[in-house]
Amino acid sequence: MPLYLTTPAGTALSRPAFNAGIWKRAIRATGIPDNRHNGMHVLRHAYASVLSDAGESIKALSAYLGHADPGFTLRTYTHLLPTSEDRTRRAIDKAFGAAPTTADDP
Template sequence: MQAGSPRSRSGTAPATWSRYRVAVDLGAGCGLRQGEIFAVSPDDVDTTRRLLHVVRQIKMVRGTLVFAPPKGGKLREVPLPDAVATRLREHAEQVDHVPVTLPWGTPDGEPRTVMVYLSTANGSPISRPSFNANVWKPAIRAAGVEDTRQNGMHVLRHTYASVLLDAGENIKALSLYLGHADPGFTLRVYTHLLPTSEERTRRAIDAAFGRGPTDPDGLATA
C-alpha cells in the first residue's frame, strides 16, 4: 500500500488519509480492534436497529492475510452512533466498496469473499503492518502527534472506553461492546478511567436537585 508524502505539521494529514479516515470513526466511535476495522462490510450495518455487527477480522497467519472471527471468537453487536453511520455513508459516496477474497481462519482455509469499506487504492485487503507504517504513522506525525507505541491505533479503542465510562456506562455493557472475555478484565484495564465515587455522588444529587455544576463559590452555573 503506497501512501502519499505527509505534509508539514502545520498542514493537513497526508492526502491518502481521506481514503482511510473512517477507520478512526470505527475505532473511536465503535471500539473496534484494528483487524476488525479492516474487515467491516456494509452488510454488517443494521440501520433499523442502529447496530454494527462485529463478525470478522483480517489478520496475518504464517505470513498470509486471512479472514477470521474476532479475537476469542466473540461475535458481538455494538451501538452504531449516528455520527459514525453518517461517516460510513459519506465514505461509501467517496470510495467504492470492493470485494475482498481471503481464506477463512488459516492460509489453506476455504476462501470467502466479503465486500469491505476499507481497502488499498488497488483494491487489496489492508494489512496491519502496512497500514501502520504507510498511513497511521505519517498521519499522526503530520498532525504533530509523537510517533510512539502509546499512540498506536489501539488508542482509538481506549478513547471509546474512556468516553463511555465518563458518560456513566457500566462495565458489563462496555465489556460486551469491546468483546472482552469478562467484565473483570475490562475493569482491571480501565478502572483508572472511572469517575471517583465522590464525583458520581455529586453529579447524582445535583441532578436530583435540578442543579448544574457549581463554581468555586458554591453558586450553581448554567
C-alpha cells in the same frame, strides 16, 4: 448497519489494514513519533474513556470492547473511573431535587 471504514471493494476494513495503511501513515505524515504511545490502540482507550466518563456500565463497555470478562475491563480501565464521585454526587442531587454542583463547589 453502514460501514464507515471500507476497502475499495466496499468490504469492512480490517484492523491490521487500517493500522498499516491509514493510521501509521497519518501519524508519520504529521511528524508524531510512530510508537506505542501514539499507536492505534490509543483510539480504543479514548473510546473506553469517553464511554466510561459518560457513565456507561462496565458490563456494556466490556461487550463493546469485545472482552469476555467485565472484570478484565474493570481492571484495565479502573484509572478512568475517578469522575464517578462527581457522577454519584450529581445523581443524588438530582434525586433530591438539589441544584447541580460542580467539582469546584464546596
